[in-house]
Amino acid sequence: MLRSLISGLVLAFAGSRANISRTILSCAGIVVGVGALIAVVTAGHVGQTYAKAYGEANTGVAATYEVTSPAPVDDVEAFEEDMLRAGGEAVALQQPLDSAGIQLRQGTSVFKDPTVFYTDPSLSDIRRMNLVEGRWFTEADKGSLAPVVVLSENLAEQLDPSGGYADLQIGNSEWLRARVAGVVEGTAMDDWGGSGTVYLMRSPATEEMAFPAGIGAADEMGMGLTYRVRVSPDGSPGEEAFTERLAGTSWRWGPQADTEMLIVFRADSFEEIEEVLGYLSLGLFGIAGITLTTGMLGVLNVGLVTVRERRRELATYRALGADRFAMFVVVVAEAVVVSVVAGLIALLGCYGIAGGVQAFVGDMLPAGVSVTVPLQGVLVGLGSAAAVGLLAGVIPAWRALRTSVVAGLRE
């Protein structure tokens, strides 16, 4: 059995090499079909990494809540502790500041348009901060007497970077020398006006500048502070449970706050992405499947035609000692060899195309996203090629076995 298998494979391989035209003829359909399949997997993968990278940079990893506190919060520290107790794994303030109150100045130029967020080092544990230069905040920055900022790339480009953005100042009527820790890729969500984002780190030195009325006090609209809270990736505890637990301890941090005003909602877009991509790839897989089936029918057809032509060849094999199983393996394995070769050609083609697309649009993609054929694309492509070859080989093989040796030799 094993010997028949091995010798069948050896003869099949030699056969496909010797009959190149037959091989190429059967290949064409499979190349297109497998190519389409690999392209679909690749597109899905790129789409998913893109959406994930975009979502993680803009809103947060799975799963992230946006929490707006009721006002006033008397003990901000206690409120933040309680968010961790209620199921948060990481908590960061992400408070947009009144742009009339906080501006940037360098030399004689004043930048009043940037969106300014008052935030914590832990924000980078919740959102993917794609640093272009320098670093994100650390706890050590809390000791800095100067305000520490991270700038978005498009804002940094408008500034003079010499001497580490020397003489960059932050404030309004009173100006403080700002220290730039790093530059980060801008995100659409944070850059409302399109003129850049400033992340200002929460520290004792800046608290008064950011919250003249005191942190935790109600703003003009009666709203409190805005936070990003990372919970477990599966989304537990749910928004309601989290809200309930947090509201239950309001006596600790804000006995006068109206807990009805506590707003918690899921901010990350993970679930939507999954759903959309699911529908999308279902459709694309359908198309690839149809193409592949067409390719398979091509291989099947060529297989059937050649088996008729090859009766003499196959009878010769049998006269020389091939049993039925070895013959079966020869015919099936030739179809598989042909299909896998076609699959490899398709794979190379897809690598080429992906490389071309990457060279073209690579610069426009967010960090961590590139157009490449993923491993599952390789596996799905070659696996389906082999499966198609197997399917397309079985019927001709069965046909080939029905002829008697003597009849085959007489042809």
Added chain:
Amino acid sequence: MGAAGARRARRAGGEPPAAPPGPLLRISGLTKGFPVDGERIQVLSGCSLEIDRGEVVAIVGQSGSGKSTLLNMVGLLDTADGGEHVFNGVDVTRLGEAGRARLRNTGIGFVFQSFHLLERRTALANVSVPLVLNGMPLIRRRALARELLESVGLGHRLGSRPHQLSGGEQQRVALARALSLNPPLILADEPTGALDAATSSAVLDQLISQARKRNAAVVIVTHDPLVAEAADRRITIREGKTFEEP
């Protein structure tokens, strides 16, 4: 030949295992018919044949007398309707398809009138086919196939494909292939039928001398009286039966 014997033979480099006692081939009362238009045409109605190791036997008879039919059964390419058939100590009527294939591979070498070489395959690859089917590793089968082609005078045509070879050369490739696993029996159905007279006798000489060198028996189906003359014995088929010629 049992499986263990065959394995030992392979390990020893293709040498045949110790021969079982008795004649190499014993056939008696063999019958064979074919269905034609709903009726059964009896082609062979009681053939008997006994062949010893190393013997050269010619089978003669009119066209359509059943020579090829008999040879196909001797070669285990077809099954008889009835009769006894023992080859090399094995009752082949009791063998299954795989067993018969195995026995064809190691026990019988074929030389066909129309050569039956694989097109588009080199001489070396053609000679290698029985070796592949026997499970011989690549390096050994290449060396052996080359040696065999050299022994039939084709050492310079290893890479040639059938269409690049003359009829006589093609038949010598087929002979090398038939000899490749050192079978105790070589069957040749009108091996020179497609060749001119001069080439015929050269190929035939080579067939018989190579077989004698290896102590292999040869059964040749032929029309040619000269060929029949070169054989040790002559057997005629007439009206579905075998007759020993003096």
